[in-house]
Amino acid sequence: MxxxxxxxxxxxxxxxxxxxxxxxxxxxxxxxxxxxxxxxxxxxxxxxxxxxxxxxxxxxxxxxxxxxxxxxxxxxxxxxxxxxxxxxxxxxxxxxxxxxxxxxxxxxxxxxxxxxxxxxxxxxxxxxxxxxxxxxxxxxxxxxxxxxxxxxxxxxxxxxxxxxxxxxxxxxxxxxxxxxxxxxxxxxxxxxLAYVEPEAKVEAEWVGENIMKSERPDLGSAKYVVSGGRGLGSKENFDKLIDPLAKSLNAAVGASRAAVDGGFVDNSLQVGQTGKIIAPDLYIAVGISGAIQHLAGMKDSKTIVAINKADDALIYNVADYGLVGDLNEIVPELTQKINDAKGA
Ligand SMILES: Cc1cc2nc3c(=O)[nH]c(=O)nc-3n(C[C@H](O)[C@H](O)[C@H](O)COP(=O)(O)OP(=O)(O)OC[C@H]3O[C@@H](n4cnc5c(N)ncnc54)[C@H](O)[C@@H]3O)c2cc1C
Missing domain, CATH: 3.40.50.620 (HUPs)
Structure with a gap:
């Protein structure tokens, strides 16, 4: 004892x-x-x-x-x-x-x-x-x-x-x-072991939990992750572009803090210094500038693909592949090509 x-x-x-x-x-x-x-x-x-x-x-x-x-x-x-x-x-x-x-x-x-x-x-x-x-x-x-x-x-x-x-x-x-x-x-x-009585009265109480339900794999352990940032502009555009791309790859969905703050997704999907720290095999960053706080959460990823219209975006410093251009055109085309390649 x-x-x-x-x-x-x-x-x-x-x-x-x-x-x-x-x-x-x-x-x-x-x-x-x-x-x-x-x-x-x-x-x-x-x-x-x-x-x-x-x-x-x-x-x-x-x-x-x-x-x-x-x-x-x-x-x-x-x-x-x-x-x-x-x-x-x-x-x-x-x-x-x-x-x-x-x-x-x-x-x-x-x-x-x-x-x-x-x-x-x-x-x-x-x-x-x-x-x-x-x-x-x-x-x-x-x-x-x-x-x-x-x-x-x-x-x-x-x-x-x-x-x-x-x-x-x-x-x-x-x-x-x-x-x-x-x-x-x-x-x-x-x-x-028996219960150990805390020295002080415990004021905290577990009331319940609200677990985000998603068809996508868990962000913390997924092999592939597609993350969206402020560049997507709105929740509607995030859902319209990021979800199908993630689905085509069976990838988890992640986000930058700006996307979370903008209400595009739940904060459990935030990647970065104050979010999840991940190292998937493939990380696709869409409309994310590459602030150091975001990089802190994903730069150990094995392969990084960045989609950004600004060719000097910081994210390109850590990216293995960059697609410079408008995400509204690139993402649907990429999703289509992946689905075609899969014969979907
Ligand atoms: C203490 C602290 C902790 C933080 N923790 C985190 C964290 O954990 N995670 C995190 O992500 N951030 C964190 N941040 C915030 C971080 O500094 C950045 O503000 C944030 O990452 C920016 O998000 P973003 O890249 O989506 O937005 P932005 O920096 O605004 O970048 C948007 C990008 O989208 C591109 N874009 C816009 N339109 C298009 C288009 N049509 N086609 C293609 N590209 C386009 C732009 O060129 C730009 O590069 C933290 C900040 C602080 C101070």
Whole structure:
């Protein structure tokens, strides 16, 4: 049983690679481990030390039974906290649990890894503040047990960061790590944890969620993405041009912040520094100028195609292919050609 004592690992053990081990937070959605969590597990694997996965909420037992064994080659142990208070990853509820595990000196955790998801981003600073350690957010590479790379200046430079904390807390940028590969399933040792009462009364309450329904693939994990910007002019034009092009490629739809602010699409489709950070095989930017905040979310894409009437648009600096001209003419023609090639 984990106690809720608040003792910094730094003061207990100091960094001792002999006993190093990693606690990895695994999120799920629709009874599946999220792709971002699989990328975070892959980052955890690069630390070359035993990994303990922690899952919370009522679906945790099912996932541990049906899904997690496929990744057991890289996971040594599993903790589950099935209490229904953890069902919706409310950070006010989940962070006291994590704090209690990480501050328990019998656990020997030297690293705590979360995906850079909405949940991970809410948990990491809370846990770090309570444990008095410096979190490292959005790592893009693991160079050693305490050395990591992350982007700075909206993705225009890479910083190499060395942590001096004996407990390293990091969030992982999913687009920088392949998801952990599945293998032959093997039974895992599972320990069940009880609910940890937060120190203060939790005022936040999960009321409900409004999930955008779309026939298109999920933006965060799609292989192909078609994004539209302010150049489309209106929601009607966005729907008229972007949706058919995305459909022809079975691509996800994305958008610039200007398109979101203009009400063309829901803000869950925003790509960029303050939106989703993605690295699909193909990214088509339509009527997007290429501001650094947008590039920060897509410039790792393998192939970038830009459609813009201004031949000096910044987006062309990162594009592999550029179609200079009026998107109102180019996009329908491109969509038609793709459909013709498919024999549709
Ligand atoms: C703190 C901060 C965070 C931000 N975060 C984000 C973010 O996460 N994501 C994001 O996208 N932005 C973000 N922004 C906003 C960003 O700076 C830009 O304002 C935004 O990306 C511009 O969107 P856009 O390219 O669609 O619009 P614009 O810059 O207005 O570009 C429109 C483009 O469409 C082209 N165009 C117009 N008509 C046509 C036509 N008929 N045919 C072809 N091309 C045409 C124009 O040549 C132009 O290049 C952020 C800004 C700040 C300050």
């Amino acid at each position: 984990f106690s809720a004592r608040r003792i910094s690992l730094k003061s207990i053990s100091g960094f001792n690679p002999k006993f190093a081990s990693t606690l990895a937070f695994v999120e799920s959605s629709n009874n599946k481990i999220t792709p971002a969590s699989l990328s975070a597990l892959n980052a955890a694997k690069k630390l070359n030390q035993p990994i303990t996965a922690i899952l919370v909420g009522k679906t945790s037992a099912k996932i541990v039974k049906d899904e997690l064994p496929k990744y057991s080659a890289n996971i040594e142990k599993v903790l589950i906290a099935p209490d229904s208070k953890y069902n919706h990853y409310l950070p006010e509820e989940v962070s006291p649990l994590l704090q209690s595990i990480l501050s328990d000196s019998s656990n020997d955790f030297t690293h705590f890894i979360v995906p850079s998801s909405f949940t991970g981003k809410s948990l990491l600073p809370r846990v770090a503040a309570k444990l008095n350690v410096q979190p490292i957010s959005d790592i893009i590479a693991v160079e050693g047990p305490s050395t990591f790379q992350r982007f700075i200046y909206a993705g225009n430079a890479i910083a190499t960061i060395k942590s001096s904390d004996s407990l390293v807390l990091a969030s992982v940028r999913a687009s920088s790590f392949e998801p952990l590969e599945a293998g032959a399933p093997k039974e895992l040792a599972v320990q069940e």
